[in-house]
Amino acid sequence: MRYQGIPVQKGVVIGYISKGTATLERHDGSDRIDVDEERMRFFDALLEYESRMKKIAHNAPGKDASDIVRAQIMIARDAVFSDEVIAGIEAGMKAETAVDKACKKYSEKLQESGDKIFAERSNDLLEVKNGIISAMEGSGEEGVADAETGFVGNILVSDTLSVAQIIGLKNSPIKAVVLTTGTASSHAAVILRSMGIVAVLGAELDITGLEDGQEGIVDGETGQFIVAPAGVERDWYQRKLKEYEVEKTLARIPDGKSLPSTTSDGEKIEVLCNLGTDDLPEHIRLSDGAGLVRTEILFAQKNGVPSEEIQAAIYAKIADSFPGKNAVIRVLDIGGDKTYGMYGDELPKSLRNKESEDNPALGIRGIRVLLDDEKLFKCQLTALLRASHGRNISILLPMVTSVGEIKAVKQLLAACMEDLNKRRIAYDKNIRIGCMIETPAAVMCAEMIAKEVNFFSIGTNDLSQYIMCADRGNSAVSGLCSIYQNPVLRAVKMVCESAAKYGIPVTVCGEAAAQTDVLPFFIGAGIRSFSVAPSCVYEVKTAISKLTLSSCRQLCGVVLEESDDEKIREILK
Numbered sequence: 001m002r003y004q005g006i007p008v009q010k011g012v013v014i015g016y017i018s019k020g021t022a023t024l025e026r027h028d029g030s031d032r033i034d035v036d037e038e039r040m041r042f043f044d045a046l047l048e049y050e051s052r053m054k055k056i057a058h059n060a061p062g063k064d065a066s067d068i069v070r071a072q073i074m075i076a077r078d079a080v081f082s083d084e085v086i087a088g089i090e091a092g093m094k095a096e097t098a099v100d101k102a103c104k105k106y107s108e109k110l111q112e113s114g115d116k117i118f119a120e121r122s123n124d125l126l127e128v129k130n131g132i133i134s135a136m137e138g139s140g141e142e143g144v145a146d147a148e149t150g151f152v153g154n155i156l157v158s159d160t161l162s163v164a165q166i167i168g169l170k171n172s173p174i175k176a177v178v179l180t181t182g183t184a185s186s187h188a189a190v191i192l193r194s195m196g197i198v199a200v201l202g203a204e205l206d207i208t209g210l211e212d213g214q215e216g217i218v219d220g221e222t223g224q225f226i227v228a229p230a231g232v233e234r235d236w237y238q239r240k241l242k243e244y245e246v247e248k249t250l251a252r253i254p255d256g257k258s259l260p261s262t263t264s265d266g267e268k269i270e271v272l273c274n275l276g277t278d279d280l281p282e283h284i285r286l287s288d289g290a291g292l293v294r295t296e297i298l299f300a301q302k303n304g305v306p307s308e309e310i311q312a313a314i315y316a317k318i319a320d321s322f323p324g325k326n327a328v329i330r331v332l333d334i335g336g337d338k339t340y341g342m343y344g345d346e347l348p349k350s351l352r353n354k355e356s357e358d359n360p361a362l363g364i365r366g367i368r369v370l371l372d373d374e375k376l377f378k379c380q381l382t383a384l385l386r387a388s389h390g391r392n393i394s395i396l397l398p399m400v401t402s403v404g405e406i407k408a409v410k411q412l413l414a415a416c417m418e419d420l421n422k423r424r425i426a427y428d429k430n431i432r433i434g435c436m437i438e439t440p441a442a443v444m445c446a447e448m449i450a451k452e453v454n455f456f457s458i459g460t461n462d463l464s465q466y467i468m469c470a471d472r473g474n475s476a477v478s479g480l481c482s483i484y485q486n487p488v489l490r491a492v493k494m495v496c497e498s499a500a501k502y503g504i505p506v507t508v509c510g511e512a513a514a515q516t517d518v519l520p521f522f523i524g525a526g527i528r529s530f531s532v533a534p535s536c537v538y539e540v541k542t543a544i545s546k547l548t549l550s551s552c553r554q555l556c557g558v559v560l561e562e563s564d565d566e567k568i569r570e571i572l573k
């Protein structure tokens, strides 16, 4: 069931409903009274009310809220108001009734004025009345919810809430408030906003039809309140919730800084992002740099391979989006399942006139294409070198299967440097070179490769495909082409050991890096760097912060001894 209200404070809360208490019972004034006693009860209640409200003003979230509370104290202190109450008592009313009548009288006058601000003051009067009467009846400070059932949810639904009641929510489990009354500029709205409580006011619903403990969703952006949501609605809002969390976190991170990332026992773990565009989302600020820039996707968007100058400008732009951090840019990885069509006339030499390969995944792909087309490769290497001047850029090589390929790349790079020297163009002479570890051959000779490069990046997508001989694009073998397969996990562990022996860092940049259930295995195996889609950085950093190094190491040991992929899944879940 969906109800519409006025959106007051942005955010999404998915949870359980607590209904607010009913409004206070009023006396009918028919009892016989002792005038002196009632007068005394009124003045005692005034003192009690004032002291409660001062405490509330002290706890108020910000100046606006404390000004509203102080204004209510001033109303209660007003001599005209006290005189009116005393006159009522002397006319034979009980103190509660006299307070009720006095407040109503002034409230009605203010309402009649038709002025918005005066109308708001009339709500203040009603709240003052409730506050004084509850002090008079010794009913404790105004609380909300759980009065009858003892149930405390995180979505409070009520007809009204006083300023005092809202401020009292400060340390409560309530994360969202839905009121059937109020407007976007009412006092309730001002205070809910300043407390950051997701809120919808003026909702068109009858709260008697709700039950404590019912599931609900409050969307403070659209003003929707959903009771007993359907599964799809819940899933949709779960995603929206994540986006809000990221937005909120982004707002807290100062420019140029990233979200800290350590395990709960203080081990620093880097979370970088994977990019395939130079049109970068704001989310990248949460990351510790760019861990994998897939230039084949970048070029496909540019409808072909850009010139050296344009490439250099694109790489510079990407690196400049990560001030003080590193940008790892992977040279073209085409061939295999990565379509050639997008390169049009500029198709690399080795792929030209090639109708198809019988076995493209095992054909001309990645570094093989580049080493076969010197012109294309040198253009990209030179552009990367040019962009590296004054920036922190690293080059990453895809689909490597031998040390010879690395050596060949280094020779070409040296030639590009020589060419730039002649052209008097500056570049980073110590540019770092990394090797993708995504073939069984690279795993087996990882120690030899480690001597030639500055870092490794494990591509779990291809590594799973090639280790398990299971096409990454074929759903019939998706269970085999999986990170949960013991041989794939063992390969990761072997690569970590080889890298550690030569003191080079290892990043995991395949899709498995964003699978939070696999993170403890990776960390236990020795991985201290992950590269994931920008939208996953927050979730991965949050998951890391809940892990301890010792439990990760223990889990890694257990998983490596388990051969059944279903059991591995269970252990990691």
Ligand code: PEP
Pocket: 292, 294, 333, 438, 458, 459, 460, 461, 462, 463, 509, 510, 511
């Ligand atoms: C991988 O293979 O895991 C990887 C990161 O590279 P791509 O998905 O681009 O092949």
Ligand code: MG
Pocket: 398, 438, 459, 461, 462
């Ligand atoms: Mg790959």
